[in-house]
Amino acid sequence: MFGNFDFQVIVRWAPLLAEGMALSLLLTGIAIIGGVVLGAVLAIMRLSPSRLLSWPSGFYVNFFRSIPLILVIFWFYFSVPIVIGRPVGSFYSVLIAFTMFEAAYYCEIIRAGIMSVGRGQSAAAQAIGLSSFQAATSVILPQAFRNMLPVLLTRSIVMFQDTSLVYVVGLRDFMTTADIVATRENRIVEMYLFAAVVYLAICFAGSMWARSLQRKYAI
Amino acid sequence: MNYNWNWAVIFTEPYLGWLLKGLQLTLTIACCAGVIAFCIGGVVGICRTLDVAPLRIAATAYVELFRNVPLLVQLFIWFFVVPELLPKTWGHYVKRDLPFPEITTAIICMGLYQAASIAETVRAGIQSVGRNQRFAGLAIGLTTFQVYRYVLLPVTIRTIIPPLASTFLATVKDSSLALTIGVLELTAQSRQIEVYTFQGFEAFFAATLLYQAVTVVVIFAMQYLEKTLRVPGMLSLAQK
Numbered sequence: 001m002f003g004n005f006d007f008q009v010i011v012r013w014a015p016l017l018a019e020g021m022a023l024s025l026l027l028t029g030i031a032i033i034g035g036v037v038l039g040a041v042l043a044i045m046r047l048s049p050s051r052l053l054s055w056p057s058g059f060y061v062n063f064f065r066s067i068p069l070i071l072v073i074f075w076f077y078f079s080v081p082i083v084i085g086r087p088v089g090s091f092y093s094v095l096i097a098f099t100m101f102e103a104a105y106y107c108e109i110i111r112a113g114i115m116s117v118g119r120g121q122s123a124a125a126q127a128i129g130l131s132s133f134q135a136a137t138s139v140i141l142p143q144a145f146r147n148m149l150p151v152l153l154t155r156s157i158v159m160f161q162d163t164s165l166v167y168v169v170g171l172r173d174f175m176t177t178a179d180i181v182a183t184r185e186n187r188i189v190e191m192y193l194f195a196a197v198v199y200l201a202i203c204f205a206g207s208m209w210a211r212s213l214q215r216k217y218a219i
Numbered sequence: 220m221n222y223n224w225n226w227a228v229i230f231t232e233p234y235l236g237w238l239l240k241g242l243q244l245t246l247t248i249a250c251c252a253g254v255i256a257f258c259i260g261g262v263v264g265i266c267r268t269l270d271v272a273p274l275r276i277a278a279t280a281y282v283e284l285f286r287n288v289p290l291l292v293q294l295f296i297w298f299f300v301v302p303e304l305l306p307k308t309w310g311h312y313v314k315r316d317l318p319f320p321e322i323t324t325a326i327i328c329m330g331l332y333q334a335a336s337i338a339e340t341v342r343a344g345i346q347s348v349g350r351n352q353r354f355a356g357l358a359i360g361l362t363t364f365q366v367y368r369y370v371l372l373p374v375t376i377r378t379i380i381p382p383l384a385s386t387f388l389a390t391v392k393d394s395s396l397a398l399t400i401g402v403l404e405l406t407a408q409s410r411q412i413e414v415y416t417f418q419g420f421e422a423f424f425a426a427t428l429l430y431q432a433v434t435v436v437v438i439f440a441m442q443y444l445e446k447t448l449r450v451p452g453m454l455s456l457a458q459k
Contacts, residue, residue: 063427066430066431067430068392068394068395068430070395070396071395071406071426074406074409074410074413074423075423075427157287161288161289161290164289164291165291165396167399175289175291175292179295188303189303189304192296192299196288196292199287199292200284200288203286203287203288204283207283
């Protein structure tokens with residue numbers, strides 16, 4: 001069935017494909033860090049008793065969770081240069097889009113993680129005389145973190161898959177590079193199947209890791 | 220910031236028509252894909268809870284395969300690769316005679332993709348009903364089929380309404396990927412308005428608002444369904 005297909009094309013273009021993968025991973029890495037930091041701030045705001053803090057955070061999360069990532073990418077691709085007043089590369093606008101989009105999802109994961117720690121724990125911490133800062137850092141957050149770690153990892157794998165969507169603005173990530181090679185060499189079947197296998201291997205390994213973490217850290 | 224606001228653009232023809240046509244196409248893809256996903260996801264999810272090893276392994280492989288490859292890659296494979304790998308006459312049919320090839324491909328691809336997450340939802344739902352229900356059913360002499368039909372599934376279908384609704388909303392959002400193979404759904408239409416008029420803020424704002432509206436309607440429908448179908452005494456069952 002694969003008789004007249006040429007998988008050598010992958011070897012010939014390996015350096016370019018590796019560059020693409022490096023960009024995919026870089027984008028994923030920065031967006032995870034940015035998304036978790038912003039998501040944590042949003043989660044704390046959302047859990048605060050003050051409506052002035054929880055309401056904007058809730059609005060932010062619901063806003064980003066109800067629109068497609070491609071639309072968010074278009075939003076920032078279009079608006080960032082206008083707001084800043086000069087053209088920025090597509091990488092930066094995409095990076096901002098991913099960070100802000102993922103922050104909404106990370107916020108919900110972190111919030112759920114914090115809420116999964118029983119009320120008795122914070123009451124107990126208060127009873128033994130810990131300040132609310134001490135209670136948060138040495139009682140609530142360590143347990144919350146253990147609960148949310150596997151979910152954070154699963155979400156990050158989804159985001160790694162989603163980085164392929166930068167295709168719509170022509171940023172050269174792994175998928176876009178594979179597509180460029182596919183059209184240039186007219187090897188569409190080989191390149192797309194190769195891309196699928198690579199993503200499958202990385203994401204499957206990642207989800208196995210998430211599962212083992214879940215077993216290891218289960219309380 | 221240097222920008223000429225012109226909100227009228229999204230209410231003038233042809234742009235208003237483009238947006239509405241885009242919304243219609245988005246909903247069509249999401250609904251058709253949702254039906255496919257529900258049918259296949261239901262079967263795969265049930266298979267994952269069966270005691271028959273080959274079925275269970277096949278169902279697990281399905282879920283892992285479809286969840287670990289980006290949807291964009293899957294879409295390109297269905298659209299560009301599968302017709303090449305099919306037997307010649309079939310490939311010929313797919314390439315030449317299939318009605319609305321882009322839309323049909325998008326529907327099949329999104330349906331099979333979301334089936335994997337529905338399968339996980341169904342599996343979790345069945346497992347949450349508890350093994351005791353299954354054993355009790357078997358103990359009173361029901362066959363496995365009857366246990367699923369009369370004991371497990373009627374409860375499962377009610378408990379999984381919220382996750383099903385969020386999967387449907389994910390399908391609505393994911394249908395935007397169809398623009399990569401040339402389907403002019405809502406996101407693509409707003410992008411097109413931006414290209415034609417350079418009124419990007421207005422166009423994207425309109426699309427955003429329409430997506431939000433769909434989300435709100437689906438969530439209300441979900442809450443209504445959940446309330447209507449709730450099993451009396453469900454809470455005690457869920458806690459076991």
